Amino acid sequence: MMPADYSRPRRVILGLGAGGDMVLAIEAATALAATIGTELLCLMVEQEDLINLAGLPFAQAYGPGGAVSTITARGLEAHFDRMFKVAERALAEACARTNVNWQARRPQGETLHQITASLEQGDAAVLNLRELRGGGHAVFGAVRRLLSVATAVVLVPSAKRSAGAVVAIGDGPAAAVAIAIAEEIGTRMGVRVEVVSAPEFELFHRPIATVVTSLKTVERMGEDEFLNRLTGTGAMVVLVAGRLTEPERRLR
Amino acid sequence: MPASNPQNPVGRDLALPASELRQVCDPAALNFTSTAEIEIVDELVGQKRALSAIDFGTRIDHDGFNIFALGPTRSGRHGAIHKFLEHKAATEPVPDDWIYVNNFAAPDRPKAIRLPSGIGLRLKASMQELIDDLSAALPATFESEDYRNRRKAIDDDFEATQEKAFDELRAKGQKQNIGILRTPMGFALAPLSGGQVVKPEVFNALLEAERKAIESKIMALQEDLERILKNLPVLERERRRKIRSLNAEIAEMVVGLSISEIAARFAGNDDIKSYLSDVRSDLIDNAELFLRPHQEEEAGPFDAFRQNGLRHPAFARYAVNVLVSHCAEKAEAAARGAPVISEEHPTLGKVLGHIDHRSLMGALVTDFTMIKAGALHRANGGYLVLDARRVLTEPFVWEALKRCLRNKKIEFSSVADELSLVSTVSLTPDSIPLSVKVILVGERLLYYLLASLDPEFDNLFKVQADFEDVTERSADSVALFARLMGSIARQESLLPLSAAAVARLIEQAAREAEDAERLTLRVGILADIIRESHYWATAGKRDRIDVEDVDRALDERRYRSERIRDRSLETITRNITLVDTDGVEVGQINGLSVLRIGNLSFGRPTRITARVRMGSGKVVDIEREVELGGPLHSKGVLILSSFLATRYALPVPMSLWASLVFEQSYGGVEGDSASSAELYALLSALADAPINQSLAVTGSVNQLGQIQAIGGVNEKIEGFFDICKARGLTGRQGVVIPRANCKHLMLRQDIVAAASQDQFRIYAVSTIDEGIELLTGLPAGNRGPDGRFADGSVNARVEAKLMQFAEMRRSFGRSGAEASLESKEQV
Known part of the structure; x- marks a missing residue:
């Protein structure tokens, strides 16, 4: 049962970069849209920096081991086209399976900016953790921006861990919402939900598939520490709104 | 009228009295009224010579003294041989177990290990227990705080080294307004303006000198980037090596303990000790096998298919394939003795054993767990009874059997191998030493054909157990036959036979022998007549088989079969x-x-x-x-x-x-x-x-x-x-x-x-x-x-006729000669 002050997301916005890691994010976004019974909007952002780079005369990319390839506007365009087709196909299959209405667009610009721009009050955002580069501060700074509009943000790991517990970190602010979402995910996945405190989460050693918590809890645990713990488990994280108050932040 | 007239004195002398036309068996002389009263006979009647040969053949312990039991069909050879062998085998020791285990150094050459009876199954159970234990213990160990911290330290070290290099490059670039971008093709360097990549039109609007300056900066940084990227695989290899080393160290703690427990259970057996040492090394090297089932990462579209059949296919490498064990439980084995195996359908695979394959994504694969025992494996240390005709008619079996007996070892071979029909992944398991007494049962014709046509036959089947067709008809043999008839009825839960019925069967035995003074030893024929007589007696609601039932059975048999006649x-x-x-x-x-x-x-x-x-x-x-x-x-x-x-x-x-x-x-x-x-x-x-x-x-x-x-x-x-x-x-x-x-x-x-x-x-x-x-x-x-x-x-008339022919011939010859002479004179 959802707490009375929690409103279900109206839409799910899936933000994809031009990298190849899209299947897991699509699966997660589709599953979320199916769970809450809403439509899915996929934004595959064509990064402006890359487009500009491709127009420069010395645009070269260095791959693993130092392999060099030239970046051209045509090559980049072809890459975007290819990625968009792959995304469309994956979306079509996943949404057909789960009976979810979907749309896909390919705006140009900066990924986070484009997602934020598309968000409306009450939407949920799904994106790859890899899209939010940098340390805990950078990642949760971006999440904070998204949650200023969105109801929830889902960060998807690059490697799937399908087996494991659904863990709700439930002793902090917005705990009721996190637990309710965790239970909804647990019911859908057919796994038991573990409700743990933040210290217990630190010591939790069983496999974890999904972590549900609030941004406020993350801020309490420490953004870097939480990110480290999260990447160690390989779990997907669902973050709901709820921030530390200014006195709380100062206290911390 | 010729002399067949009974009045003719010659005919009277030569005609046989009716009493000589059939030597009847007097029921009264049998001294019982029903076979229910007499003791059963538990031996093969009239086959002293053959049984003596089998006894000799099974006792002599030298090469090639295998037995060929030859004689007529339906003489009870198979049953008698089995009974004899089972009786003898019960007093002999239970043979050792044979197992196949993985050869970790060469998986296509599985190792055969000989173990005392019953140990094979115990080792198999222990290995299963080990894998079950490790399935729980190893993942738990690898999930432990200690492991995770040490693993994280390696990863952090790797990432820190990598990030440090990138950070230094990034800082160096930022000083020159050059940024590092992650593109789908890899890393790239680009001039920045306000934190964003400079747009092409802006760049092109720059003075050539400015553009050249930017390009020079980028060229210089590219060398650094290239160096960092080239070094990444080295760092990654080092990271993997450290993780492997850590995994081995962690795995060794768990594996070593578990293996030591098993080794203690089988202390004193060097083969097991050596095998467990190999297992220990392999487990440590491949500890991650135990982690995969829990991670289930990117299993691919065939994952569910792969999981079918075996719980953890990857663990099959540690299984024990108990090829032969004569000991399910110790007490039972003690009573059973040496094996007596009979193979009714002696194909090459069933005699020599075979190696199964299974289809995996369109390919046929196999491993040592799919090695199946043949009759020779099961009979090793005991006796193998085979039908000679079937052995000879199944492709390649005769040659393979001789090869095994000659070389005193069992080597796997399939029809496909023999014909070089297929080329697929296969195994060459260790051969298994063979010590078996083979008893071939066949017709005389086969024995003599083999003896004359196969030069190896005499060396491999030196004992001839020749079963008689008939036995002398005497008071003793008649009494024994009566007991035999009674035994058949009793063993098959048929109605007992009256003395008259037995007498008629003895007469029939003489008829089958085609000799009034002999009795056939093809007791299978008589057994069938008894069964049919039982049917007619039951149909007539009688409580025993009487002479009219036997007569009915004989008449019906004759009627059924004599259409052509x-x-x-x-x-x-x-x-x-x-x-x-x-x-x-x-x-x-x-x-x-x-x-x-x-x-x-x-x-x-x-x-x-x-x-x-x-x-x-x-x-x-x-x-x-x-x-x-x-x-x-x-x-x-x-x-x-x-x-x-x-x-x-x-x-x-x-x-x-x-x-x-x-x-x-x-x-x-x-x-x-x-x-x-x-x-x-x-x-x-x-x-x-x-x-x-x-x-x-x-x-x-x-x-x-x-x-x-x-x-x-x-x-x-x-x-x-x-x-x-x-x-x-x-x-x-x-x-x-x-x-x-x-x-x-x-x-x-x-x-x-x-x-x-x-x-x-x-x-x-x-x-x-x-x-x-x-x-x-x-x-x-x-x-x-x-x-x-x-x-x-x-005789006089015959001689006269012949003399007449001779005279005619002489006169014909003379006249012919004269005619010839006249012709010449005319010429």
Whole structure:
């Protein structure tokens, strides 16, 4: 049962970069849209920096081991086209399976900016953790921006861990919402939900598939520490709104 | 009228009394009323020689003393051999177990390990336990805080090293307004303005010097970037090496403890110790196998398919394939002794064992767990009983069996290998030392063919266990047979047999032996008659099998099987095939032959005719001329020719041309049992003495005119009797047989009854003279002191005819010579 002050997301916005890691994010976004019974909007952002780079005369990319390839506007365009087709196909299959209405667009610009721009009050955002580069501060700074509009943000790991517990970190602010979402995910996945405190989460050693918590809890645990713990488990994280108050932040 | 008339003194002397036509078994002499009263017999009757050979063959412990049990089918060889072997094997030690385990160094060459009985299954259980334990313990260990921290330290170290290099480059670039971008193709360097990549149109609007300056900066940074990226695989390798080392260290703690526990259970066994050492090393090297099932990362579309069948396919490498274990439980094994294995369908795979394959994504794969034992593996250390015919008819089995016995080891081989038909992933498992006693059971023909055609046979099957076909009919053997009949009934839960029923079965045993003084040892046939008799007794709601049930069973068997016989004899009674059963004819006689079609054999009369004229001393056997006569038949004709040539008209050249024909015979004729009949027909033709057509004749003749025994005498008599009976018995009809065959007479009861009422007779003769007198009613005639046969005798008439032919030939030769001379003079 959802707490009375929690409103279900109206839409799910899936933000994809031009990298190849899209299947897991699509699966997660589709599953979320199916769970809450809403439509899915996929934004595959064509990064402006890359487009500009491709127009420069010395645009070269260095791959693993130092392999060099030239970046051209045509090559980049072809890459975007290819990625968009792959995304469309994956979306079509996943949404057909789960009976979810979907749309896909390919705006140009900066990924986070484009997602934020598309968000409306009450939407949920799904994106790859890899899209939010940098340390805990950078990642949760971006999440904070998204949650200023969105109801929830889902960060998807690059490697799937399908087996494991659904863990709700439930002793902090917005705990009721996190637990309710965790239970909804647990019911859908057919796994038991573990409700743990933040210290217990630190010591939790069983496999974890999904972590549900609030941004406020993350801020309490420490953004870097939480990110480290999260990447160690390989779990997907669902973050709901709820921030530390200014006195709380100062206290911390 | 010829002498077959019972009033004829010759006929009276030669006719056998009805009591000699069938040696009956007196139920009263059996000394019981029902087989329920007598003890069963638990041994094979009358096979002392064969059983002694088997006993010897199983005791002697030298190479090649395997046994070939030869003899007739349905003689109870298989059952007797099994009973004998099981009794003997029970006192012998249980053989060792054989297991196959993974050869971690060369997985295509699985290792065979010999273990004391029962240890194989225990080791298998222990290994399963080990894997189960490690499945839980290893992931838990790898999930532990300690491991995670150490692993994270390696990862952090790697990432820090990598990030440090990038951070330094990034900082260096930022000072020059150059940024590092992550693109789909890799990392790239680009000029920045306000934190964003400079737009192409802005860049192009720069002065050339400015553009060159930017490009130079980028070129310089590219070298650094390239160096960092080139170093990444090195760092990654180092990271993996450290993780492997950490994994091995962590795994060794868990694996070492578990392996030590198992090693303690099997202390003292060096093979197991060595194997466990290999397992330990492999487990440590491959500890991540135990982590994968929990991670289930990117299993791919066939993951569910791969999981079918085996819980954790990756763990199969640590399984123990117990190829042979004779010991499910120790107590049971102690009672069982050495194995006695019989393979009813001895294909190559079933004898030598086989290696299964399974289809995996379209390919056939296998491993040591799919090695299956064959009969040789199961019988190793004991006895293997095989049917020789089946072994010889299954492709490659005979050669493979010999190879194993010769090399004293079992090596896997398949038909596909032998024919080089398929090329797929296969195994070459260690061979297994072989110590087995093989007992081949087969017909005599097979034994003698193998002995003569296969040079290895004598060296590999040195013991011949020759089963008798028949045993002597004596009071003791009859009593033993009675117990045997009772045993069959009791073992198969059939009704008990009355003494009269047993007596009738003993008579039938003599009939099957074709000898009134012998009993057949093909007890399977008698067992079937008992089963059928039981059926009729049960149908008649009787509480025991009586003589009428046995008779009914015999009659029904005969009726079911004698359709061809009935149709054959019908052609005679309908006068399609010409056979007279009354009257007299010169140069014509009723011969008797036996036709064998499958299991059915029956007697059938055939008209034999002889014609004579002057010639050059040749007796033409028309059957031989048209290649319908076999060599034995031709031999018989040549013998009778010799008899004629040496008995009659000695002073003159043989000037006879004679022909002999089996009338209306369109198939082959073999055997010499009609040679006396042919001679009688020839003498009749020469002497112009009519032969009594009421009689039929069988018997072979030698050069001295003595009549010799033939086979199938009962069927032959019965065949002629049935024709006569169909046409009506006249009291003059009968069959002339060799006196030597009297002891073989076990005729049907209706014939014995007809003989006792003088409606049909059996005459026994010893010489041609006796026979010709009986058939013609004329005296045969002996040579007197003057060297001449008595006037009017058959012999005198024959000699006169031959002299006449000789004279004719001489005169014909003279006139021919004169004519030739006249011709020359004219020229």
